[in-house]
Amino acid sequence: MDTDSLFQVDHARKIAAIPTEYDTFEKRNQFMANTASQWRSLPQLEQSLDKAWRNELYVVYNPTTKPYMLLERAFSVLIGVVxxxxxxxxxxxxxxxxxxxxxxxxxxxxxxxxxxxxxxxxxxxxxxxxxxxxxxxxxxxxxxxxxxxxxxxxxxxxxxxxxxxxxxxxxxxxxxxxxxxxxxxxxxxxxxxxxxxxxxxxxxxxxxxxxxxxxxxxxxxxxxxxxxxxxxxxxxxxxxxxxxxxxxxxxxxxxxxxxxxxx
Amino acid sequence: MDTDSLFQVDHARKIAAIPTEYDTFEKRNQFMANTASQWRSLPQLEQSLDKAWRNELYVVYNPTTKPYMLLERAFSVLIGVVxxxxxxxxxxxxxxxxxxxxxxxxxxxxxxxxxxxxxxxxxxxxxxxxxxxxxxxxxxxxxxxxxxxxxxxxxxxxxxxxxxxxxxxxxxxxxxxxxxxxxxxxxxxxxxxxxxxxxxxxxxxxxxxxxxxxxxxxxxxxxxxxxxxxxxxxxxxxxxxxxxxxxxxxxxxxxxxxxxxxx
Missing domain, CATH: 3.90.79.10 (Nucleoside Triphosphate Pyrophosphohydrolase)
Structure with a gap:
């Protein structure tokens, strides 16, 4: 699976971004849920996302300390958000x-x-x-x-x-x-x-x-x-x-x- | 007074160094005591060193946490050491x-x-x-x-x-x-x-x-x-x-x- 098809990845600048059309809290939550679900059984992950799956949502904050999006707990650990x-x-x-x-x-x-x-x-x-x-x-x-x-x-x-x-x-x-x-x-x-x-x-x-x-x-x-x-x-x-x-x-x-x- | 005559100053690299001949704890202490004493009545200091003088010695440490030198408390605040x-x-x-x-x-x-x-x-x-x-x-x-x-x-x-x-x-x-x-x-x-x-x-x-x-x-x-x-x-x-x-x-x-x- 090409992970670039989900996040917008700029390899040179080492940036993985959420596509700009996901421009509300709800849309970003849906994007992250889709992505996590597609990654769930990726064999190339360092640790199986499926085995670690918690069915628990963690919050990612934006710089004004407002909730920016929600994502599955096991996925948040995997991608390194706070x-x-x-x-x-x-x-x-x-x-x-x-x-x-x-x-x-x-x-x-x-x-x-x-x-x-x-x-x-x-x-x-x-x-x-x-x-x-x-x-x-x-x-x-x-x-x-x-x-x-x-x-x-x-x-x-x-x-x-x-x-x-x-x-x-x-x-x-x-x-x-x-x-x-x-x-x-x-x-x-x-x-x-x-x-x-x-x-x-x-x-x-x-x-x-x-x-x-x-x-x-x-x-x-x-x-x-x-x-x-x-x-x-x-x-x-x-x-x-x-x-x-x-x-x-x-x-x-x-x-x-x-x-x-x-x- | 030319303060460069005491510290070795490299203006381009923004470094003020103790001359290398002061190569022991005791010599560095003496160097700092001389320097502080000469600076004591400099009118161009932001705050008078003389008025702030405490007759109390503070310790500056080297990276291995050993005492590197001693200097007058008021002088240490002035030059920004820890x-x-x-x-x-x-x-x-x-x-x-x-x-x-x-x-x-x-x-x-x-x-x-x-x-x-x-x-x-x-x-x-x-x-x-x-x-x-x-x-x-x-x-x-x-x-x-x-x-x-x-x-x-x-x-x-x-x-x-x-x-x-x-x-x-x-x-x-x-x-x-x-x-x-x-x-x-x-x-x-x-x-x-x-x-x-x-x-x-x-x-x-x-x-x-x-x-x-x-x-x-x-x-x-x-x-x-x-x-x-x-x-x-x-x-x-x-x-x-x-x-x-x-x-x-x-x-x-x-x-x-x-x-x-x-x-």
């Missing part, structure tokens, strides 16, 4: 743990997940699918992924920043990601427990932060979840300018400028 | 204030300060002068500027990140700054009070965060101190992705890449 997610650190404060150390609720991803099976994860994490907002997604995913009641999350979750970075998912193309960060304090080690609901997680373990750091270093975490925990440990004074020689570099690289329009 | 400081947010948690809102201890800078007289400031803030470390500077400045006891600061201050940005002090040249951030919780509104010690502050007021935000918008704060408070309010969930349309831009611009070697 994607958005919500990650939450569930923790028990040192004064409320038996060992008097900070502990984090850490799930292990399902063995059958398309991406990063069996890796460790953040307590709650989910993509920002259309038409849900950031807070709405957080509350929804907390219940769906970790069985956390709406009221507990709504009363306890605190916005705590955002990490901004670029990854190369298959080592081939850049993918910019924006992950909104929330912290949620659990009152103690036993009275409220996250548990697998929708099969995204195998189980949840309450881990001391030193064990978490050790497992991060051993590459047991999905990489962006490790970053979210490192940001958490910086904000909470466990990783400091005095104990981490790369402090400045870690902070700026996890809040980098995304060189594309964002929401 | 400077470092420590800023601390002293706060009373909502549950411990009479109005049940988050409050911050805010000093007003002395009317006679060289820079930003009468502006509002962070509870404690100081430059990182040679040979003091980050934590050491924090503890020292807390006592000298705000009368906060060593034990209270050492037990309560928590590292919370770093802000990285560039300013144009006189609208003429860029100055990159690295400010290490600490938070210090006060137990209540009355039992521990900061107070002016060394004359840097006129007074300290305990201000609700909404009043602080209003005064930030009214430009009553020294600009980088406003940034430190905005970072604090983002980390503590008062400024959120839902209530601040420029959330992403604020976060990445306050953690930008410093395009020079840093510590």
């Amino acid at each position: 994607t958005y997610g919500v990650h939450m650190n569930g923790y028990v404060a040192p004064c409320n743990t038996s060992s008097k150390e900070l502990k984090l609720w850490i799930p292990r991803r399902s063995a059958t997940k398309q991406t990063f099976p069996n890796k460790l994860d953040n307590t709650v994490a989910g993509g920002l699918g259309h038409p849900y907002g950031v807070w709405e997604t957080l509350v929804k995913e907390s219940l769906e992924e970790a069985g956390l009641e709406k009221q507990f999350v709504e009363q306890g979750a605190k916005a705590a920043g955002v990490v901004l970075y670029m990854i190369q998912p298959e080592g081939t193309h850049n993918q910019p990601e924006v992950e909104y960060i929330y912290d949620l304090e659990f009152p103690d080690e036993t009275s409220i427990l996250p548990f697998p609901v929708d099969g995204e997680a195998q189980d949840f373990q309450l881990m001391g932060f030193l064990e978490v750091l050790q497992r991060i270093k051993a590459h047991e975490f999905k990489p962006n979840c490790a970053l979210v925990i490192i940001d958490f440990l910086i904000r909470w004074g466990y990783i400091t300018p005095e104990n981490e020689p790369n402090y400045l570099e870690i902070v700026h690289k996890s809040h980098r400028k995304i060189p594309f329009p964002t929401r | 400077t470092y400081g420590v800023h601390m947010n002293g706060y009373v948690a909502p549950c411990n204030t009479s109005s049940k809102e988050l409050k911050l201890w805010i000093p007003r800078r002395s009317a006679t300060k060289q820079t930003f007289p009468n502006k509002l400031d962070n509870t404690v803030a100081g430059g990182l002068g040679h040979p003091y470390g980050v934590w050491e500077t924090l503890v020292k400045e807390s006592l000298e500027e705000a009368g906060l006891e060593k034990q209270f600061v050492e037990q309560g201050a928590k590292a919370a990140g770093v802000v990285l940005y560039m300013i144009q002090p006189e609208g003429t040249h860029n100055q990159p700054e690295v400010e290490y951030i600490y938070d210090l919780e006060f137990p209540d509104e009355t039992s521990i009070l900061p107070f002016p010690v060394d004359g840097e502050a006129q007074d300290f007021q305990l201000m609700g965060f909404l009043e602080v935000l209003q005064r930030i918008k009214a430009h009553e704060f020294k600009p980088n101190c406003a940034l430190v408070i905005i970072d604090f309010l983002i980390r503590w969930g008062y400024i959120t992705p839902e209530n601040e349309p420029n959330y992403l831009e604020i976060v990445h611009k306050s953690h930008r890449k410093i395009p020079f070697p840093t510590r």
